[in-house]
Amino acid sequence: MALLEGKKGIIFGALDDKSIAWHIAEKCHKHGAQMVLTNAPPALRMGKIQGLGEKIDAPVIPADATSMEDLEALIRQSMEHFGGQIDFVLHSIGMSINVRKKRAYTDLNHEWMQKTFDISAISFHKVLQLLYNMDAMKAGGSILALSYMAAQRVFPGYNEMAESKALLESFARSFGYHFAVKNAVRVNTVSQSPTVTTAGSGVKGFSDFFGYADVMSPLGNADADSCADYCVTLFSDMTRMVTMQNLYHDGGFSSMGMNPALMHLIKE
Numbered sequence: 001m002a003l004l005e006g007k008k009g010i011i012f013g014a015l016d017d018k019s020i021a022w023h024i025a026e027k028c029h030k031h032g033a034q035m036v037l038t039n040a041p042p043a044l045r046m047g048k049i050q051g052l053g054e055k056i057d058a059p060v061i062p063a064d065a066t067s068m069e070d071l072e073a074l075i076r077q078s079m080e081h082f083g084g085q086i087d088f089v090l091h092s093i094g095m096s097i098n099v100r101k102k103r104a105y106t107d108l109n110h111e112w113m114q115k116t117f118d119i120s121a122i123s124f125h126k127v128l129q130l131l132y133n134m135d136a137m138k139a140g141g142s143i144l145a146l147s148y149m150a151a152q153r154v155f156p157g158y159n160e161m162a163e164s165k166a167l168l169e170s171f172a173r174s175f176g177y178h179f180a181v182k183n184a185v186r187v188n189t190v191s192q193s194p195t196v197t198t199a200g201s202g203v204k205g206f207s208d209f210f211g212y213a214d215v216m217s218p219l220g221n222a223d224a225d226s227c228a229d230y231c232v233t234l235f236s237d238m239t240r241m242v243t244m245q246n247l248y249h250d251g252g253f254s255s256m257g258m259n260p261a262l263m264h265l266i267k268e
Protein backbone atom coordinates (compact mmCIF):
# COMPACT_ATOMS: atom_id res chain seq x y z
CA MET A 1 0.00 0.00 0.00
CA ALA A 2 1.59 3.28 -1.10
CA LEU A 3 -0.82 6.13 -0.41
CA LEU A 4 1.60 8.88 -1.45
CA GLU A 5 3.17 7.41 -4.60
CA GLY A 6 4.42 10.25 -6.82
CA LYS A 7 3.59 12.96 -4.27
CA LYS A 8 6.06 15.66 -3.26
CA GLY A 9 6.13 17.47 0.07
CA ILE A 10 7.94 19.85 2.41
CA ILE A 11 8.41 18.76 6.04
CA PHE A 12 9.16 21.43 8.67
CA GLY A 13 10.39 20.56 12.18
CA ALA A 14 12.32 17.26 12.26
CA LEU A 15 15.02 17.86 14.89
CA ASP A 16 15.84 14.34 16.11
CA ASP A 17 14.31 10.89 15.98
CA LYS A 18 11.83 11.80 18.74
CA SER A 19 10.35 14.68 16.70
CA ILE A 20 6.83 14.02 15.44
CA ALA A 21 7.93 15.45 12.05
CA TRP A 22 10.74 12.86 11.89
CA HIS A 23 8.22 10.01 12.18
CA ILE A 24 5.94 11.66 9.62
CA ALA A 25 8.79 12.10 7.11
CA GLU A 26 9.84 8.45 7.49
CA LYS A 27 6.25 7.26 7.07
CA CYS A 28 5.63 9.46 4.01
CA HIS A 29 8.82 8.03 2.48
CA LYS A 30 7.52 4.48 3.10
CA HIS A 31 4.32 5.48 1.30
CA GLY A 32 6.25 6.55 -1.80
CA ALA A 33 6.55 10.33 -1.28
CA GLN A 34 9.51 12.49 -2.24
CA MET A 35 10.37 15.24 0.27
CA VAL A 36 12.39 18.33 1.12
CA LEU A 37 13.28 18.66 4.82
CA THR A 38 13.71 22.01 6.52
CA ASN A 39 14.47 23.46 9.95
CA ALA A 40 15.95 26.61 11.50
CA PRO A 41 19.73 27.02 10.98
CA PRO A 42 20.62 26.35 14.71
CA ALA A 43 18.56 23.13 14.60
CA LEU A 44 20.51 22.06 11.52
CA ARG A 45 23.75 22.48 13.48
CA MET A 46 22.54 20.83 16.69
CA GLY A 47 20.04 18.26 15.46
CA LYS A 48 20.32 15.11 13.37
CA ILE A 49 18.23 16.13 10.39
CA GLN A 50 21.05 15.53 7.87
CA GLY A 51 21.01 11.84 8.84
CA LEU A 52 17.28 11.68 8.13
CA GLY A 53 17.85 13.44 4.80
CA GLU A 54 20.37 10.79 3.76
CA LYS A 55 18.08 7.97 4.91
CA ILE A 56 15.05 9.12 2.90
CA ASP A 57 17.01 10.77 0.07
CA ALA A 58 15.70 14.27 0.82
CA PRO A 59 17.65 17.53 0.52
CA VAL A 60 17.79 19.62 3.71
CA ILE A 61 17.18 23.35 3.16
CA PRO A 62 17.64 25.71 6.13
CA ALA A 63 14.86 28.23 6.81
CA ASP A 64 13.92 30.26 9.86
CA ALA A 65 10.13 29.96 9.74
CA THR A 66 9.72 33.57 10.91
CA SER A 67 11.63 34.92 7.88
CA MET A 68 9.64 35.56 4.68
CA GLU A 69 12.95 35.66 2.72
CA ASP A 70 14.03 32.23 4.01
CA LEU A 71 10.59 30.74 3.39
CA GLU A 72 10.34 32.18 -0.11
CA ALA A 73 13.78 30.72 -0.98
CA LEU A 74 12.78 27.36 0.54
CA ILE A 75 9.59 27.11 -1.52
CA ARG A 76 11.36 28.25 -4.72
CA GLN A 77 14.23 25.76 -4.24
CA SER A 78 11.78 22.96 -3.38
CA MET A 79 9.83 23.57 -6.59
CA GLU A 80 13.09 23.55 -8.57
CA HIS A 81 14.07 20.26 -6.88
CA PHE A 82 10.67 18.65 -7.59
CA GLY A 83 10.40 20.14 -11.07
CA GLY A 84 6.97 21.60 -10.31
CA GLN A 85 4.30 22.18 -7.70
CA ILE A 86 4.07 20.69 -4.21
CA ASP A 87 1.45 18.15 -3.05
CA PHE A 88 1.76 18.42 0.73
CA VAL A 89 3.32 20.52 3.50
CA LEU A 90 3.74 19.77 7.21
CA HIS A 91 4.19 22.61 9.73
CA SER A 92 5.57 20.99 12.92
CA ILE A 93 7.07 23.99 14.73
CA GLY A 94 6.74 25.18 18.31
CA MET A 95 8.90 27.21 20.68
CA SER A 96 8.29 29.44 23.70
CA ILE A 97 11.01 31.21 25.69
CA ASN A 98 8.51 31.75 28.53
CA VAL A 99 7.97 27.97 28.70
CA ARG A 100 11.70 27.30 28.46
CA LYS A 101 12.44 29.77 31.27
CA LYS A 102 9.53 28.37 33.31
CA ARG A 103 7.77 31.75 33.64
CA ALA A 104 4.34 31.49 35.28
CA TYR A 105 1.31 32.33 33.10
CA THR A 106 0.52 35.15 35.52
CA ASP A 107 4.00 36.66 35.08
CA LEU A 108 4.89 36.40 31.40
CA ASN A 109 7.43 38.40 29.43
CA HIS A 110 5.32 39.86 26.60
CA GLU A 111 8.22 40.35 24.19
CA TRP A 112 8.91 36.65 24.50
CA MET A 113 5.19 36.00 24.08
CA GLN A 114 5.27 37.80 20.72
CA LYS A 115 8.25 35.67 19.72
CA THR A 116 6.27 32.56 20.68
CA PHE A 117 3.34 33.59 18.51
CA ASP A 118 5.68 34.50 15.66
CA ILE A 119 7.51 31.15 15.68
CA SER A 120 4.66 28.82 16.65
CA ALA A 121 1.66 30.34 14.84
CA ILE A 122 2.32 33.34 12.56
CA SER A 123 4.99 31.28 10.77
CA PHE A 124 2.09 29.08 9.58
CA HIS A 125 0.33 32.08 8.04
CA LYS A 126 3.61 33.10 6.39
CA VAL A 127 4.04 29.63 4.87
CA LEU A 128 0.40 29.55 3.70
CA GLN A 129 0.59 33.05 2.21
CA LEU A 130 3.78 32.30 0.27
CA LEU A 131 2.49 28.94 -1.00
CA TYR A 132 -0.70 30.71 -2.12
CA ASN A 133 0.91 33.70 -3.82
CA MET A 134 3.71 31.67 -5.43
CA ASP A 135 1.08 29.25 -6.82
CA ALA A 136 3.19 26.52 -5.26
CA MET A 137 0.48 23.99 -4.31
CA LYS A 138 -0.80 21.38 -6.74
CA ALA A 139 -4.61 21.23 -7.08
CA GLY A 140 -6.07 18.93 -4.41
CA GLY A 141 -2.94 19.17 -2.26
CA SER A 142 -2.90 19.05 1.54
CA ILE A 143 -1.35 21.27 4.22
CA LEU A 144 -1.19 20.27 7.91
CA ALA A 145 0.00 21.87 11.15
CA LEU A 146 0.33 20.13 14.51
CA SER A 147 -1.73 21.50 17.39
CA TYR A 148 -2.72 20.67 20.95
CA MET A 149 -6.04 20.68 22.85
CA ALA A 150 -4.93 23.53 25.11
CA ALA A 151 -6.36 25.68 22.28
CA GLN A 152 -9.85 24.72 23.56
CA ARG A 153 -9.38 23.77 27.24
CA VAL A 154 -7.15 24.88 30.09
CA PHE A 155 -3.91 22.99 30.73
CA PRO A 156 -2.13 25.35 33.17
CA GLY A 157 1.45 24.14 32.48
CA TYR A 158 1.04 24.74 28.71
CA ASN A 159 1.26 28.46 29.31
CA GLU A 160 1.05 30.91 26.36
CA MET A 161 1.41 28.02 23.90
CA ALA A 162 -2.36 27.61 24.43
CA GLU A 163 -3.09 30.94 22.71
CA SER A 164 -0.48 30.12 20.11
CA LYS A 165 -2.33 26.93 19.17
CA ALA A 166 -5.69 28.75 19.12
CA LEU A 167 -4.18 31.19 16.60
CA LEU A 168 -2.65 28.36 14.57
CA GLU A 169 -5.98 26.53 14.31
CA SER A 170 -7.76 29.73 13.31
CA PHE A 171 -5.24 30.34 10.50
CA ALA A 172 -5.95 26.82 9.18
CA ARG A 173 -9.71 27.54 9.05
CA SER A 174 -9.42 31.02 7.52
CA PHE A 175 -6.74 30.18 4.92
CA GLY A 176 -8.44 26.84 4.28
CA TYR A 177 -11.32 28.75 2.75
CA HIS A 178 -9.08 30.69 0.34
CA PHE A 179 -7.08 27.60 -0.67
CA ALA A 180 -10.25 25.53 -1.21
CA VAL A 181 -11.67 28.16 -3.56
CA LYS A 182 -8.35 28.67 -5.37
CA ASN A 183 -7.54 25.05 -6.26
CA ALA A 184 -9.11 22.56 -3.82
CA VAL A 185 -6.07 22.50 -1.52
CA ARG A 186 -6.96 21.35 2.01
CA VAL A 187 -5.70 23.00 5.20
CA ASN A 188 -6.14 21.24 8.57
CA THR A 189 -4.59 20.96 12.02
CA VAL A 190 -3.99 17.69 13.86
CA SER A 191 -4.45 17.99 17.63
CA GLN A 192 -2.02 15.39 18.96
CA SER A 193 -1.72 13.61 22.34
CA PRO A 194 1.17 14.57 24.62
CA THR A 195 4.26 13.02 23.02
CA VAL A 196 7.77 12.67 24.43
CA THR A 197 9.87 15.06 22.29
CA THR A 198 12.24 18.00 22.90
CA ALA A 199 9.40 20.57 22.66
CA GLY A 200 6.86 18.41 24.54
CA SER A 201 9.14 17.56 27.47
CA GLY A 202 9.88 21.28 27.98
CA VAL A 203 6.31 21.86 29.25
CA LYS A 204 6.06 22.13 33.06
CA GLY A 205 4.82 18.88 34.67
CA PHE A 206 4.94 17.08 31.29
CA SER A 207 5.71 13.59 32.59
CA ASP A 208 2.88 13.63 35.18
CA PHE A 209 0.48 14.99 32.60
CA PHE A 210 1.60 12.41 30.04
CA GLY A 211 0.60 9.65 32.51
CA TYR A 212 -2.70 11.39 33.35
CA ALA A 213 -3.67 11.69 29.66
CA ASP A 214 -2.67 8.09 29.06
CA VAL A 215 -5.10 6.84 31.73
CA MET A 216 -7.86 9.31 30.76
CA SER A 217 -7.77 8.33 27.05
CA PRO A 218 -9.65 5.07 26.46
CA LEU A 219 -7.15 4.11 23.74
CA GLY A 220 -4.18 5.54 25.66
CA ASN A 221 -1.98 8.35 24.34
CA ALA A 222 -1.46 8.38 20.58
CA ASP A 223 2.28 8.10 19.88
CA ALA A 224 4.32 9.81 17.15
CA ASP A 225 4.24 6.73 14.94
CA SER A 226 0.42 6.59 14.92
CA CYS A 227 0.33 10.36 14.33
CA ALA A 228 2.51 9.75 11.28
CA ASP A 229 0.04 7.14 9.96
CA TYR A 230 -2.83 9.60 10.41
CA CYS A 231 -0.93 12.39 8.64
CA VAL A 232 -0.20 10.07 5.69
CA THR A 233 -3.96 9.59 5.24
CA LEU A 234 -4.50 13.35 5.45
CA PHE A 235 -1.84 13.99 2.80
CA SER A 236 -3.37 11.30 0.56
CA ASP A 237 -6.27 11.66 -1.89
CA MET A 238 -8.41 9.47 0.40
CA THR A 239 -9.26 12.56 2.50
CA ARG A 240 -9.70 15.00 -0.40
CA MET A 241 -12.94 16.50 1.04
CA VAL A 242 -11.57 17.17 4.55
CA THR A 243 -10.58 20.79 5.09
CA MET A 244 -10.66 23.68 7.61
CA GLN A 245 -10.80 21.18 10.50
CA ASN A 246 -9.01 20.69 13.77
CA LEU A 247 -8.74 16.90 13.93
CA TYR A 248 -8.16 15.23 17.28
CA HIS A 249 -5.61 12.44 17.28
CA ASP A 250 -5.60 11.66 20.98
CA GLY A 251 -6.93 8.18 21.78
CA GLY A 252 -10.32 9.68 22.69
CA PHE A 253 -9.04 12.11 25.38
CA SER A 254 -10.91 15.13 24.00
CA SER A 255 -14.32 13.44 24.34
CA MET A 256 -13.85 12.15 27.89
CA GLY A 257 -15.48 13.72 30.94
CA MET A 258 -14.66 11.17 33.61
CA ASN A 259 -12.80 7.89 33.24
CA PRO A 260 -13.45 5.24 35.91
CA ALA A 261 -9.85 4.06 35.46
CA LEU A 262 -8.65 7.45 36.70
CA MET A 263 -11.22 7.60 39.54
CA HIS A 264 -9.98 4.22 40.66
CA LEU A 265 -6.40 5.55 40.89
CA ILE A 266 -7.47 8.69 42.80
CA LYS A 267 -9.42 6.59 45.35
CA GLU A 268 -6.38 4.38 46.08
Ligand SMILES: NC(=O)c1ccc[n+]([C@@H]2O[C@H](COP(=O)([O-])OP(=O)(O)OC[C@H]3O[C@@H](n4cnc5c(N)ncnc54)[C@H](O)[C@@H]3O)[C@@H](O)[C@H]2O)c1
Residues within 6 Å of the ligand: 012, 013, 014, 015, 016, 018, 019, 020, 021, 039, 040, 043, 063, 064, 065, 066, 091, 092, 093, 094, 095, 119, 146, 147, 148, 191, 192, 193, 194, 195, 196, 197, 198, 199, 200, 201
Ligand atom coordinates in the same frame (compact mmCIF):
# COMPACT_ATOMS: atom_id res chain seq x y z
N1 LIG B 1 5.19 16.83 21.94
C1 LIG B 1 3.94 17.03 22.26
O1 LIG B 1 3.48 16.66 23.36
C2 LIG B 1 3.02 17.71 21.27
C3 LIG B 1 1.64 17.55 21.39
C4 LIG B 1 0.79 18.21 20.48
C5 LIG B 1 1.35 19.02 19.49
N2 LIG B 1 2.71 19.15 19.41
C6 LIG B 1 3.25 20.03 18.37
O2 LIG B 1 4.00 19.28 17.46
C7 LIG B 1 4.92 20.16 16.79
C8 LIG B 1 6.30 19.51 16.76
O3 LIG B 1 6.84 19.42 18.05
P1 LIG B 1 7.58 18.13 18.64
O4 LIG B 1 6.84 17.71 19.85
O5 LIG B 1 7.82 17.14 17.56
O6 LIG B 1 8.96 18.73 19.16
P2 LIG B 1 10.36 19.06 18.44
O7 LIG B 1 11.13 19.85 19.46
O8 LIG B 1 10.99 17.83 17.95
O9 LIG B 1 9.95 19.98 17.20
C9 LIG B 1 9.80 21.38 17.27
C10 LIG B 1 10.52 21.92 16.04
O10 LIG B 1 10.33 23.34 15.88
C11 LIG B 1 11.52 23.81 15.25
N3 LIG B 1 11.65 25.27 15.30
C12 LIG B 1 11.74 26.05 16.40
N4 LIG B 1 11.93 27.33 16.05
C13 LIG B 1 11.93 27.38 14.68
C14 LIG B 1 12.07 28.41 13.71
N5 LIG B 1 12.26 29.69 14.06
N6 LIG B 1 12.05 28.07 12.40
C15 LIG B 1 11.86 26.79 12.00
N7 LIG B 1 11.72 25.75 12.89
C16 LIG B 1 11.76 26.05 14.20
C17 LIG B 1 12.59 23.10 16.07
O11 LIG B 1 13.88 23.19 15.50
C18 LIG B 1 12.04 21.69 16.11
O12 LIG B 1 12.46 20.93 15.01
C19 LIG B 1 4.85 21.49 17.53
O13 LIG B 1 3.97 22.36 16.85
C20 LIG B 1 4.25 21.07 18.86
O14 LIG B 1 3.61 22.14 19.53
C21 LIG B 1 3.54 18.51 20.26
